[in-house]
Structure formats: structure tokens, C-alpha cells
Amino acid sequence: xxxxxxxxxxxxxxxxxxxxxxxxxxxxxxxxxxxxxxxxxxxxxxxxxxxxxxxxxxxxxxxxxxxxxxxxxxxxxxxxxxxxxxxxxxxxxxxxxxxxxxxxxxxxxxxxxxxxxxxxxxxxxxxxxxxxxxxxxxxxxxxxxxxxxxxxxxxxxxxxxxxxxxxxxxxxxxxxxxxxxxxxxxxxxxxxxxxxxxxxxxxxxxxxxxxxxxxxxxxxxxxxxxxxxxxxxxxxxxxxxxxxxxxxxxxxxxxxxxxxxxxxxxxxxxxxxxxxxxxxxxxxxxxxxxxxxxxxxxxxx
Ligand code: ADP
Ligand code: MG
Numbered sequence: 001x002x003x004x005x006x007x008x009x010x011x012x013x014x015x016x017x018x019x020x021x022x023x024x025x026x027x028x029x030x031x032x033x034x035x036x037x038x039x040x041x042x043x044x045x046x047x048x049x050x051x052x053x054x055x056x057x058x059x060x061x062x063x064x065x066x067x068x069x070x071x072x073x074x075x076x077x078x079x080x081x082x083x084x085x086x087x088x089x090x091x092x093x094x095x096x097x098x099x100x101x102x103x104x105x106x107x108x109x110x111x112x113x114x115x116x117x118x119x120x121x122x123x124x125x126x127x128x129x130x131x132x133x134x135x136x137x138x139x140x141x142x143x144x145x146x147x148x149x150x151x152x153x154x155x156x157x158x159x160x161x162x163x164x165x166x167x168x169x170x171x172x173x174x175x176x177x178x179x180x181x182x183x184x185x186x187x188x189x190x191x192x193x194x195x196x197x198x199x200x201x202x203x204x205x206x207x208x209x210x211x212x213x214x215x216x217x218x219x220x221x222x223x224x225x226x227x228x229x230x231x232x233x234x235x236x237x238x239x240x241x242x243x244x245x246x247x248x249x250x251x252x253x254x255x256x257x258x259x260x261x262x263x264x265x266x267x268x269x270x271x272x273x274x275x276x277x278x279x280x281x282x283x284x285x286x287x288x289x290x291x292x293x294x295x296x297x298x299x300x301x
Contacts, residue, residue: 013044020044029054038082046080046087053078053089066096075100109179113196114189115172115221122172133296134170140290141174144250148178156218156250158289160258164298167254171219174252178217186212187219191226197236209236213243217250224257230269234277241284251288259291 020043024030032054033043043050056077059070069075075097080087093101112120124141127134140157147154159167168187175185197208212218226232244251255262259282267278 016044020047023047023051042086049089053080060094106179109182109184111186114192115187119169119172122169123176124173131296133294136292137170153248154250156252156289158253158291159294160255161294164300165294165296166299167294168221171252183216185217186215190220190223194226194232213240219252221254223253224255224262224265228266228269233266245284245287
């Protein structure tokens with residue numbers, strides 16, 4: 001005679017077994033569960049979750065691209081693993097997701113501020129090859145990559161030229177390449193960064209200021225397009241450049257202005273004209289950079 005408890009247990013087991021066997025009538029499901037290093041008595045207890053795992057696994061088997069992922073959590077596959085108590089289920093990232101993560105790992109080393117999305121993805125591989133105007137810049141960049149970390153005093157670039165010529169794109173391509181080598185970089189759209197920095201005066205001003213001062217590679221994008229105040233010139237830009245000069249930290253600039261035009265721009269503030277202070281900034285930029293002009297057609301659509 002079975003007592004009640006035993007009876008309930010036995011009938012539960014029977015019904016679990018029944019639904020498991022029923023699921024196994026699907027040949028592919030059966031093959032899937034048979035390939036798992038888990039005993040049948042345990043598998044039986046998890047039929048419906050295993051069916052879910054099987055569907056996700058099957059989606060992965062037939063997957064063409066990450067963007068067409070059919071699983072509940074994109075890029076992940078619900079996967080069973082034997083545990084002490086029975087089976088643990090977890091979302092394991094798929095190979096395509098892992099590949100994308102690896103390709104994007106460099107983004108951890110780079111900070112872009114107000115730089116367009118397509119430029120954040122810039123790469124040397126994609127740089128237009130049809131434009132000879134880029135040759136001197138590309139040569140400079142090739143040498144930079146080769147010499148970074150080997151030569152102590154490596155100059156950045158003052159890249160000036162026409163609107164839409166690809167100045168920002170080229171420096172971003174270099175930074176992305178360096179970030180892939182785990183070098184920390186920051187690319188800031190300078191006019192907006194200045195506005196933001198000033199607005200953070202009561203909050204994290206120091207933190208931002210110090211970060212920009214010390215980041216190993218810095219791009220001040222579109223310098224010359226900002227509104228100049230004596231404060232931003234003498235208390236922000238000046239000390240940043242001074243520090244970077246002393247510490248040999250490569251610094252890059254893009255601008256629509258030549259250095260002479262930038263000097264003129266920096267000399268005029270809302271409160272008056274100061275040619276000496278503007279000249280001092282230009283001297284620092286000259287110390288920090290090699291100057292190249294990029295004149296090319298406007299690539300902006
Ligand atoms: P600039 O900074 O000189 O004004 P950008 O770097 O913003 O010009 O480039 C203008 C546009 O052309 C951007 O949309 C950018 O993505 C595109 N572009 C520029 N150079 C390249 C390149 N070498 N390969 C692909 N796209 C580029
Ligand atoms: Mg630009």
C-alpha cells in the first residue's frame with residue numbers, strides 16, 4: 001500500500017514524465033535535450049523551460065544576423081546548466097553578440113562630446129581614398145600611430161580647412177584606432193563643450209576640467225567657432241594647453257580658421273581686444289602641434 005504522500009509524488013513523476021516524453025516526440029527537441037550533459041530524470045522536471053531553450057537555440061542555429069535576432073533578449077540564448085539542485089537557466093550571449101561587443105570594446109576608451117554619430121564610427125579603413133588632399137594628413141597619422149608611446153614628444157595636429165572637408169572625421173578615425181590600442185582619448189566639439197563646462201560651474205566643473213587637461217589624447221573640435229570670453233580663453237583654454245604642453249600630451253585641433261585667423265578670433269572678447277593673450281594661446285598651439293591644411297570638397301550631405 002502507498003501512503004498519500006508517496007502516491008502524490010508518484011503521480012507527479014508520472015505526469016512530468018508524460019509531458020517530457022510528449023515533448024520528445026519532436027525529433028529535434030529530443031536531439032537537443034540528448035546533447036545536454038544532464039540526466040533524463042532531471043530534464044523531465046523542466047520540460048517547458050527546456051522547450052523555450054530549444055526554441056532559442058534553434059533560432060540561433062538559423063540566425064543570419066544580430067539585427068534579425070528572434071530571441072526574447074536580443075543577442076542572448078536561454079541556456080540550461082546542471083546545478084546542485086537541478087538545472088539553472090541563464091541568458092548566455094551568442095557568438096554574434098560577442099563579436100559585436102569585441103568590435104565595440106574600444107568605445108570604453110574614448111569619450112566623444114557632441115560629435116555626430118557617423119563620425120564616432122570613423123575608421124581608417126573607410127577613409128575616402130579618392131582624395132589626394134588627405135595624403136599629408138594620412139601620412140602624419142600613420143607616423144603618429146607608429147611612434148605613439150615610443151617617442152616622448154609627439155606633436156598633435158592643427159588641422160584647418162574648409163567646412164565639410166573631413167577634418168573631424170580624420171582625427172576621429174585616428175582616435176578610434178588609438179582607442180583600439182587602449183589609449184584613452186576624448187574628442188569634444190569645443191563650442192558646446194565650453195558652454196557645458198561653464199554651466200557646470202557649481203557642480204562637476206573641476207572634474208571635467210581636469211579630465212580634459214589630463215586625457216592622453218585630446219581633440220578640440222572646431223576651435224574658432226566658439227564665443228570667446230576672457231575667462232574661457234585665459235582660465236580654461238590657456239591652462240589646459242599649458243598643462244598638456246608641460247606633460248607632452250598630444251593635442252589635436254580642427255578649425256575652419258588658419259592659425260592667424262584664430263589668433264584674431266581669440267583676441268576679441270566681449271569685453272575688449274587683447275592681442276597679447278591671444279598670441280600666447282597661439283604660441284602654445286604651435287608648440288603642441290604640426291599644422292596641416294585640408295582643402296577639399298564639402299562631403300556633408
Ligand atoms: P569637417 O570637420 O571638415 O567640417 P567632417 O569631418 O564633419 O568635416 O566631414 C563631413 C562629412 O563627410 C561627415 O558627415 C563625415 O561623416 C563625412 N566624411 C568625411 N570624411 C570622410 C571619410 N574619409 N570617409 C567617410 N565619410 C567621411
Ligand atoms: Mg568638423
